[in-house]
Amino acid sequence: MPLANEKAQSVFEAGVAFALHLWTALSLAVDQEWGGPDSADKRDWMAGVVVDMFESGKDIEPDDIADQLDQIMQDEFDVSLEDDSSYQVAGTCVKLHKDCAAGDFTFASTLKKQFSEKRPSAAKRMLQEGDEEDSSDEEGEAVDQEGDTAMGDEEPAAKPEPVIDEDGFELVQKPRKGRR
Numbered sequence: 652m653p654l655a656n657e658k659a660q661s662v663f664e665a666g667v668a669f670a671l672h673l674w675t676a677l678s679l680a681v682d683q684e685w686g687g688p689d690s691a692d693k694r695d696w697m698a699g700v701v702v703d704m705f706e707s708g709k710d711i712e713p714d715d716i717a718d719q720l721d722q723i724m725q726d727e728f729d730v731s732l733e734d735d736s737s738y739q740v741a742g743t744c745v746k747l748h749k750d751c752a753a754g755d756f757t758f759a760s761t762l763k764k765q766f767s768e769k770r771p772s773a774a775k776r777m778l779q780e781g782d783e784e785d786s787s788d789e790e791g792e793a794v795d796q797e798g799d800t801a802m803g804d805e806e807p808a809a810k811p812e813p814v815i816d817e818d819g820f821e822l823v824q825k826p827r828k829g830r831r
Contacts, residue, residue: 654705654752662759663705663751668698669762670743672770676736680728693727705748716741 654660671677671694681690700719704711720737724730743762750758814822 654748659751659754659756662756663748664698664702666747666751666759666762667701667744668695669759669766670740670747671698671701672766673762674736674740676724676730676732676734677728678770680724680730685730686728690728693723697723697727701744705744711745711748713738713741713745716744 654663677694681694684690686693701716717738720740721732724732747758816822
């Protein structure tokens with residue numbers, strides 16, 4: 652069932668993308684380019700397929716989405732899943748759709764936060780691409796407005812200055828526990 656307003660649709664679409672980025676099996680397939688050099692594009696296309704399923708107008712169940720995800724993983728990445736991770740992702744998408752339809756964007760904010768913490772460089776790149784595509788960043792605003800308490804208002808820790816040795820090389824340092 653399509654969502655009633657643009658804000659809810661935008662938040663839902665972003666949430667589906669976050670859910671797919673958080674899916675370990677898909678992330679591994681994309682990172683290792685099991686789907687070829689355009690593996691990341693295939694993940695984005697996959698998100699569109701999931702969103703389109705909800706716009707079909709019929710009641711979508713997690714099994715329907717899981718079957719579609721399994722098929723895409725097999726066809727595009729040559730991955731045969733033997734766990735229930737596709738069903739878990741499908742359940743996430745169904746919950747996300749129901750919440751967005753009700754105007755509750757808290758779960759979408761939680762997914763955004765998890766994605767940002769788990770894959771910070773990918774999150775930064777994904778959010779920057781969203782800014783380039785839509786300078787008003789309605790989707791980011793929609794998720795951030797409803798999820799400020801979930802996202803926290805903390806300032807990010809300053810990145811330590813690089814240490815240069817006597818030969819002019821930068822020393823690689825392990826991150827300290829408790830600091831990010």
